[in-house]
Amino acid sequence: xxxxxxxxxxxxxxxxxxxxxxxxxxxxxxxxxxxxxxxxxxxxxxxxxxxxxxxxxxxxxxxxx
Numbered sequence: 087x088x089x090x091x092x093x094x095x096x097x098x099x100x101x102x103x104x105x106x107x108x109x110x111x112x113x114x115x116x117x118x119x120x121x122x123x124x125x126x127x128x129x130x131x132x133x134x135x136x137x138x139x140x141x142x143x144x145x146x147x148x149x150x151x
Contacts, residue, residue: 089097105113 101110
């Protein structure tokens with residue numbers, strides 16, 4: 087599927103009409119953050135990820151006997 091210049095311009099015009107010029111930077115910023123987090127998760131050790139999740143959880147309250 088080859089996109090020419092006119093097709094790309096049409097897609098950009100539709101995006102601007104749908105989201106407005108003020109919302110587009112926010113959308114791309116969120117997209118960039120999501121891509122960075124995804125790449126970071128791919129490179130992270132699974133055991134290390136579990137340790138981070140457990141460390142982020144609040145400690146359980148000790149029950150009194």
